[in-house]
Amino acid sequence: MLKDLGQVGMWLSRLGLGIADLGEEAVERFLSDQRAAGRRRLPGPRGMRPLLAYLRGAGLVPPPKGEVSPLDDVLDEFRDWMTGERGLSPTTVLRYANTARRLLTEQAMPGGVFSPAGLSGADLNAFLLRECARVSAGSAKGKVAELRSLMRFLHLRGLIPMKLGASVPPVGGWRLAAIPPTMSAADAQRLLDCGPRTGGVGLSDYAILTLLARLGLRSVEVSRLRLEDVDWRSGEIAIRSKGRREDRLPLPVDVGEALVAYLSEGRPQVGTRRLFVTDRAPRGPIRADLVGDVVERACKRARLPTVGRTGSGTLWPGRCCDRAPG
Known part of the structure; x- marks a missing residue:
């Protein structure tokens, strides 16, 4: 998939196009040009959907013309709120928005109709259980923060009647339960x-x-x-x-x-x-x-064990001004 996406990037560069020009029509044109150039093993339009979905979720590619859904509008407002009101970094905004899209698509789209007002605490708990089954305790805590932030936004915008953030349960992960090794x-x-x-x-x-x-x-x-x-x-x-x-x-x-x-x-x-x-x-x-x-x-x-990369340990034993090494 990465090889195919790299080919898309080079194709856009050759035509002088930007990432915002990428869409279903551009994908069809790209595949047609690749076939004309003699490439045999090509993904179909369906195989390119994950790329478009990711880029649209990141706000880099506009939604299809005439097909801007209410869900996309809410997600755009959610990104603007996180950036302008919360001051979150672009990578954090992308992570929060991806979680919001998954939740709202699964739990707030009965019959294909966007209806966040029907969300309940049980819906949030069911979604959180599914998400936490595939991630670590630290990542699970991040999911809780992402859901609570989304619920706060939806309530402020009047899209849900109750403050559902309090119904998202905390994840058990006690401080110093597993002290990482430090470097002397x-x-x-x-x-x-x-x-x-x-x-x-x-x-x-x-x-x-x-x-x-x-x-x-x-x-x-x-x-x-x-x-x-x-x-x-x-x-x-x-x-x-x-x-x-x-x-x-x-x-x-x-x-x-x-x-x-x-x-x-x-x-x-x-x-x-x-x-x-x-x-x-x-x-x-x-x-x-x-x-x-x-x-x-x-x-x-x-010739020392690697620390600070994958949770294998902190960089240094000491701290300054009670700051944790990253």
Whole structure:
């Protein structure tokens, strides 16, 4: 499927089209062009539906002309509400919207008619049980938050008469029930010492690892750092967290030195104001998952168990200002 979707992307580029131009007619044209070019193994129009459904769920492709359903209208409003009122990130908005689409399609479409007013607590519990059967306890807690957010929105818009968010049961997952293994202070220092501190990648990796080690930042917080977030005069650094929250933390000397080395010798000259950028073209701000890649490479160099990637453990034993490592 990924290969087929890659072919769609290259086809759009050759024709000078954007992602918003993709639709049923464009898919038919793409398949026709591929057949004319001699490709034999092609998906049919039905095989391309998951792509269109995903892109429409992400708000990147408009719904079919003349077929905008009431469900699509509600989902569009839900996305705008999460972005404008809640200040959620695009990836979080996409996850919440996907859960909302599944719930409303399964539970609020009797006879194919969109009717959210008939939703009940039993409907939410049945949906949650099905969803939680295939995910971990942590992901199940996320489903609860997604459902409660949707119910709050539907009630505010007057689409459901009662506040059904309270009827979504919490997921059992007790704090410290399973304490993840942590890295000792000696191993954490070994992780910092084993990496190169020259070149763009080496200086960037060391600065990222130092931020994680000394300030206990989350991966997404590292990726969101901007040049103006570092207040050199007062010795502080601003951290942007969830829900547009901003914290200010003291800037330790070793963190400041690592950042100075990266900014003066390793950071490519690009237009973005993000602190960390990719070393290879196309250059731009790093993603949060790249921070995990940096940690994984460092663990391999130091011949230590990988931590911080798949729940196998936290990066560092210490914390700063009661912040959990990410």
